[in-house]
Amino acid sequence: MTPARSIPGYKLLHLLGRGHTSLVHLARDPEGRQVALKIPLEETLGTPEAAARFGNEVRLTLQFRHPRLVRGYAGTAFGPRAFVALHYYPGGALSDVLERQPGTRLPLENALRVLADVASGLAHLHRLGAVHQDVKTQNVYLEGGRAALGDLGSAYFSAQGGEASGSPFYMAPEIYRGGSSSPASDVYSLGILAYELLGGERPHQGESYQDLMGAHLTRFAPPLSFLNPEVPRPVARLAELALAKRPPDRPSADALRGALLDSLGEDPSAHESLPDEAPTPRQIGRHGPSAPCARLAAALEPEPEGAGGRWNPFKRRR
Numbered sequence: 001m002t003p004a005r006s007i008p009g010y011k012l013l014h015l016l017g018r019g020h021t022s023l024v025h026l027a028r029d030p031e032g033r034q035v036a037l038k039i040p041l042e043e044t045l046g047t048p049e050a051a052a053r054f055g056n057e058v059r060l061t062l063q064f065r066h067p068r069l070v071r072g073y074a075g076t077a078f079g080p081r082a083f084v085a086l087h088y089y090p091g092g093a094l095s096d097v098l099e100r101q102p103g104t105r106l107p108l109e110n111a112l113r114v115l116a117d118v119a120s121g122l123a124h125l126h127r128l129g130a131v132h133q134d135v136k137t138q139n140v141y142l143e144g145g146r147a148a149l150g151d152l153g154s155a156y157f158s159a160q161g162g163e164a165s166g167s168p169f170y171m172a173p174e175i176y177r178g179g180s181s182s183p184a185s186d187v188y189s190l191g192i193l194a195y196e197l198l199g200g201e202r203p204h205q206g207e208s209y210q211d212l213m214g215a216h217l218t219r220f221a222p223p224l225s226f227l228n229p230e231v232p233r234p235v236a237r238l239a240e241l242a243l244a245k246r247p248p249d250r251p252s253a254d255a256l257r258g259a260l261l262d263s264l265g266e267d268p269s270a271h272e273s274l275p276d277e278a279p280t281p282r283q284i285g286r287h288g289p290s291a292p293c294a295r296l297a298a299a300l301e302p303e304p305e306g307a308g309g310r311w312n313p314f315k316r317r318r
């Protein structure tokens, strides 16, 4: 494996994981804090599309600020010293937790909590006029039973436009058809995640991109309450609606968040304040380090250190 490039001021402690485009190390930052230091691979930097995606992730991660979005502390978007220092989530990625307990479901309350947190981060992005485009278990990070949505590499502000993309297991029918993404296509992905966590399986399976496309375009998911009768009815109903083939028929991420918090016995308006103001754009130099814009039931297992990255053969970015 290519050794990680060094980033001045950061002391690498050990490898946390490897994705398609980066190595992520536990590191100590200049302030002495433990961070997840994400450093793009040489191949990433050498491929314009991948380098641009990494740069986008750095910029947006530093720009957004919400307790349910993976927090960025510092970064450099472009160039040979590109990196981003992220909050370290000791629970690792949700996909890793699920892979360690195949065939089992998360306890209902934990699943509702994780979904409520993801819906909360997503609702925040939507409120600010952004779409995420890659909601999936690999991009949900865990800490003390709470979750945060990460990987803003494909995200964009609707007003500025962006390329539609997604991961085939989670991708909405309109994206398969070549249409544009929207908050509703994120909600579709959230619906798939809800089925996965609450029902124990993704509603649409396939061995190839074509199979998955056929399933997402033409098949209807079974009722979630049929897969798991314990799912609170309002949550099951909204998760089912989230998988509507037509975007306007889907609920908002905020409606899902409300139902999920309700099911946990929490008041959605009191739970977490979601600032309404747009994020303050910060100048992020192309080559210099950037100042950050911002600053559960431990029933979810602690993460294994050095967990490897996964390869999703159907992952599509366009």
Ligand SMILES: Nc1ncnc2c1ncn2[C@@H]1O[C@H](COP(=O)(O)OP(=O)(O)OP(=O)(O)O)[C@@H](O)[C@H]1O
Pocket (backbone or CB within 6 Å): 016, 017, 018, 019, 020, 021, 022, 023, 024, 036, 070, 086, 087, 088, 089, 090, 092, 093, 096, 138, 141, 151, 307, 308, 309, 310
């Ligand atoms: N903030 C974090 N805290 C703890 N572990 C992390 C964190 N960020 C990443 N990791 C670990 O590093 C692995 C690789 O990260 P990630 O999937 O973001 O890499 P990537 O190369 O950007 O991914 P992609 O395959 O989407 O290009 C994750 O699966 C996870 O195990």
